[in-house]
Amino acid sequence: xxxxxxxxxxxxxxxxxxxxxxxxxxxxxxxxxxxxxxxxxxxxxxxxxxxxxxxxxxxxxxxxxxxxxxxxxxxxxxxxxxxxxxxxxxxxxxxxxxxxxxxxxxxxxxxxxxxxxxxxxxxxxxxxxxxxxxxxxxxxxxxxxxxxxxxxxxxxxxxxxxxxxxxxxxxxxxxxxxxxxxxxxxxxxxxxxxxxxxxxxxxxxxxxxxxxxxxxxxxxxxxxxxxxxxxxxxxxxxxxxxxxxxxxxxxxxxxxxxxxxxxxxxxxxxxxxxxxxxxxxxxxxxxxxxxxxxxxxxxxxxxxxxxxxxxxxxxxxxxxxxxxxxxxxxxx
Amino acid sequence: xxxxxxxxxxxxxxxxxxxxxxxxxxxxxxxxxxxxxxxxxxxxxxxxxxxxxxxxxxxxxxxxxxxxxxxxxxxxxxxxxxxxxxxxxxxxxxxxxxxxxxxxxxxxxxxxxxxxxxxxxxxxxxxxxxxxxxxxxxxxxxxxxxxxxxxxxxxxxxxxxxxxxxxxxxxxxxxxxxxxxxxxxxxxxxxxxxxxxxxxxxxxxxxxxxxxxxxxxxxxxxxxxxxxxxxxxxxxxxxxxxxxxxxxxxxxxxxxxxxxxxxxxxxxxxxxxxxxxxxxxxxxxxxxxxxxxxxxxxxxxxxxxx
Numbered sequence: 245x246x247x248x249x250x251x252x253x254x255x256x257x258x259x260x261x262x263x264x265x266x267x268x269x270x271x272x273x274x275x276x277x278x279x280x281x282x283x284x285x286x287x288x289x290x291x292x293x294x295x296x297x298x299x300x301x302x303x304x305x306x307x308x309x310x311x312x313x314x315x316x317x318x319x320x321x322x323x324x325x326x327x328x329x330x331x332x333x334x335x336x337x338x339x340x341x342x343x344x345x346x347x348x349x350x351x352x353x354x355x356x357x358x359x360x361x362x363x364x365x366x367x368x369x370x371x372x373x374x375x376x377x378x379x380x381x382x383x384x385x386x387x388x389x390x391x392x393x394x395x396x397x398x399x400x401x402x403x404x405x406x407x408x409x410x411x412x413x414x415x416x417x418x419x420x421x422x423x424x425x426x427x428x429x430x431x432x433x434x435x436x437x438x439x440x441x442x443x444x445x446x447x448x449x450x451x452x453x454x455x456x457x458x459x460x461x462x463x464x465x466x467x468x469x470x471x472x473x474x475x476x477x478x479x480x481x482x483x484x485x486x487x488x489x490x491x492x493x494x495x496x497x498x499x500x501x502x503x504x505x506x507x508x509x510x511x512x513x514x515x516x517x518x519x520x521x522x523x524x525x526x527x528x529x530x531x532x533x534x535x536x537x538x539x540x541x542x543x544x545x546x547x548x549x550x551x552x553x554x555x556x557x558x559x560x561x562x563x564x565x566x567x568x569x570x571x572x573x574x575x576x
Numbered sequence: 577x578x579x580x581x582x583x584x585x586x587x588x589x590x591x592x593x594x595x596x597x598x599x600x601x602x603x604x605x606x607x608x609x610x611x612x613x614x615x616x617x618x619x620x621x622x623x624x625x626x627x628x629x630x631x632x633x634x635x636x637x638x639x640x641x642x643x644x645x646x647x648x649x650x651x652x653x654x655x656x657x658x659x660x661x662x663x664x665x666x667x668x669x670x671x672x673x674x675x676x677x678x679x680x681x682x683x684x685x686x687x688x689x690x691x692x693x694x695x696x697x698x699x700x701x702x703x704x705x706x707x708x709x710x711x712x713x714x715x716x717x718x719x720x721x722x723x724x725x726x727x728x729x730x731x732x733x734x735x736x737x738x739x740x741x742x743x744x745x746x747x748x749x750x751x752x753x754x755x756x757x758x759x760x761x762x763x764x765x766x767x768x769x770x771x772x773x774x775x776x777x778x779x780x781x782x783x784x785x786x787x788x789x790x791x792x793x794x795x796x797x798x799x800x801x802x803x804x805x806x807x808x809x810x811x812x813x814x815x816x817x818x819x820x821x822x823x824x825x826x827x828x829x830x831x832x833x834x835x836x837x838x839x840x841x842x843x844x845x846x847x848x849x850x851x852x853x854x855x856x857x858x859x860x861x862x863x864x865x866x867x868x869x870x871x872x873x874x875x876x877x878x879x880x881x882x
Contacts (some may be wrong), residue, residue: 299785333787346782348797350875359796360786395876411786 250316252277252451253298253419258311260293260302265523268293269475271311275468277418278449282462282483284498285472286520291455294472295421297321298453299336300328315419334364337412341424343404347396353407354392360411379410383440402433406440413444420445423455438465459502463487468557471495474521474531477550481558489568491553491560493536496571530561537571538564584868588861595857596647599850600640608632609656609844630656643850652854653847657840662847666833666855672742673832676825677817679752684759684813689806691760692767696775697794707764715761719820723754723827740829747828755824759813766809770802777801803874811867815860 251274260268268290275281283291296302298313298320313320315335323331340346347356357379358372367375373392380388383406396404405425412420422441426434442465445452454466462469462483470480471494479492490496500514507513518535521527529544530536536543542563550559610627627633631642646653652663691707698704717725730750731739738747774780775798783793818834825834833852840848872879 301781301784329787329789331787332785338782338785340778340782342778345778348779348783348801349877350800351797359788363787363792395880397877398880408782411782 250277251275251314252316253453254312254314255294255298256312256314258294258297258313259309260290260297260306261309262306262523265526266309267306267475267523268297271470271472271475271477273468273470273477273480275419275451275453277451278445279467280445280452280454280465282454282456282466282469283472284456284459284462284469286457288520289472290475291472292423295338295423295453295455298419298421299332299338300325301332301338330364333360333412333417334415335417336419336421337415337417338421338423339405339408339412339425341427343408343428344396344399344401346408347404349396352393352395353399353404357392357407357410357414361414364415375414376410379414380406382413382444383407383410384436385410400433401429402437405429405433405437409437409440409444413448413450416448417450419451419453421453421455424457425454426461427456427458434461435464441465459499471498474526475523476531477561478532479558479560479562480550481560482555485555485558489554491558491565491568492532492562493538493564493568493571494532495560496568530563538562538567540564584865588865591861592854592857596850596854597640599853600643600846601636603844603846603849604636604639607844609846612844613656652851655840655845655848657843657845657848662845662851665848666836666851669831669833669836670855672830673818673821673825673834675742675748676751676755676821676830676832677814679748680756680759680817680820681814683752683756684763684817685810687756688760688763689767691764693771693794693799695764695768696771697791699772711761711764714757715765717757719754719758719823720827722757723750723824726750726754727827742830751824751828751830754827755817755820758820759817762809762813763806766806767802770805771798774798774802800874804871807867807870807874811863814863815856818856818859 253275254272255274256272258268258271259266271290271294273281273283283294285291293302293306296306297308300320300323302308308321311321315331318331318335320328320331320336347353354373354376357376358369361367361372361375362369365372377388377392380391385391385403385406391399391403396407399407420441425441426437429437438461441452444450452465454461456462466483468481469483469486471478471486471492473494479486479490479495481491486495487499490499494516497514497516501516503513516535521531521534527533527544529542529546530539530548533539533543540563546563548561548563550561551565552558553560553565608627610623610630610632614623614626624633631639643653650663652661654660655662655665658665691711695704695707695711727739727750730737737750738744741747771794775794780793780798783797784790788796821830821832821834822837823834824830825832826838829835833855837849837852840846840852
């Protein structure tokens with residue numbers, strides 16, 4: 245396990261099934277208080293399902309078939325719907341990819357922020373609105389009193405995401421799940437929202453589980469990264485260790501595919517051949533085998549466990565960690 | 577907002593004018609009422625005399641222009657059968673139809689919308705299946721049949737309710753159910769679809785993520801969002817109820833404008849028919865304009881942008 249003595253969140257062997265296939269398969273990670281853990285991977289790799297499972301908000305087709313999700317000493321998976329309701333928005337909050345769609349279009353933003361406070365604190369309307377106004381100041385929205393009376397359609401996407409962050413943080417949760425929080429936003433706004441999240445985390449000591457497919461975002465904000473591929477963790481490491489020396493072929497190829505400033509604009513970007521297997525195509529071995537330049541027979545017949553590799557907390561699910569140098573050749 | 581209101585008003589006038597013209601032409605194509613007014617043994621001269629007295633011997637466009645001229649002074653013409661102003665005849669029947677339509681709306685909205693909400697939020701339960709059965713029945717049984725079945729069952733067999741007439745509140749119940757049943761099904765289906773559509777949206781998940789129960793999300797957020805298509809349907813259904821009243825009023829001998837319409841068509845009393853059609857089209861147009869204003873109340877995107 246990771247080198248965290250008293251983790252805030254520990255996900256232990258989480259497995260989620262849809263239609264008989266394990267779309268999230270045996271995922272374990274921990275998050276320390278105040279730290280940012282990034283779950284990275286392509287669409288459909290199970291990262292969003294993992295995050296919804298933490299709030300007990302899996303879609304009806306998905307079933308958690310194994311594993312535990314502990315928030316400190318509380319087992320979230322064992323909670324009743326009523327208990328989960330008390331935890332959602334208070335102990336664990338979430339912000340979503342589409343901030344504008346995540347707000348009720350017919351209700352003022354002030355009322356929606358205040359609602360999040362009142363449902364947990366039983367405060368009066370006036371008190372909740374004052375708290376909401378204070379939150380808007382904290383998330384850097386100018387002229388908060390006027391904004392409270394506006395509707396979501398009157399605000400930009402970035403502004404709506406700030407509203408969502410206000411809703412998520414108004415009850416001072418210990419954990420914030422951010423599901424692609426900047427994907428739908430303009431690049432300049434992305435940076436602002438990330439800065440805002442960093443600031444709020446350090447001020448309040450809130451831990452973040454950040455779901456993203458953007459390595460740039462990871463580098464910017466994460467302390468630790470779990471790279472997911474087809475429902476499994478391929479590699480998990482402190483962020484600097486992962487970027488410095490990836491220990492899984494998938495991570496290495498992923499990093500090689502990120503454009504760099506010193507690349508010639510005419511040079512082709514590195515790509516990973518093939519496509520992600522669908523859940524019905526999952527074999528018994530490593531799920532990356534068909535696209536991996538290091539593949540051997542063992543990869544196809546036997547699933548690699550997470551091996552400890554390099555510095556503490558760096559682990560990779562690959563039989564060929566010692567051959568990573570070959571990948572760098574392929575990627576370059 | 578003002579410009580919008582003026583635009584809607586102009587559209588409404590054009591629509592009513594179009595309906596009026598079509599009805600005028602169709603009624604005149606269907607024949608000349610003079611023959612129905614004279615005795616069987618009337619001579620050709622008598623018929624010709626009455627025809628010219630009533631003005632039916634003139635070209636149709638002259639009659640049409642004269643009719644339009646009268647309308648501008650709120651003169652809707654005189655019934656050729658009863659020899660009293662057509663408008664007075666129709667207006668004397670209007671309160672009955674309003675009563676019936678109101679009763680039917682209470683049935684349609686009062687049962688349809690709650691049924692739709694339950695069908696959308698309790699999916700896969702016994703109560704959902706039961707309601708689906710009721711809704712499909714309400715939708716597929718024609719009004720004349722459901723009216724007769726109701727009369728047979730509650731009027732003749734059980735003797736709970738009067739079989740026809742318009743004496744008291746009890747006599748309103750069966751016609752209201754017969755007339756409202758189809759609308760009730762329409763409201764139930766629209767409400768159900770609209771809510772299911774809204775339940776799949778991100779703000780519902782976000783609402784639950786901030787600690788609201790699903791039913792709180794439904795009552796605080798989903799219903800209002802789901803109301804918009806239902807308002808559209810409501811506007812159309814009010815017009816449909818008036819049209820449906822023609823059958824129900826005949827089945828239950830209810831003295832409203834529907835029954836009057838049938839009687840007037842049979843006696844080729846076109847001026848009366850024209851007033852009724854004009855009234856119904858006016859109600860259609862009016863409800864659709866009202867619906868637009870209700871949208872603006874419900875939806876700030878419409879209210880503030882315009």
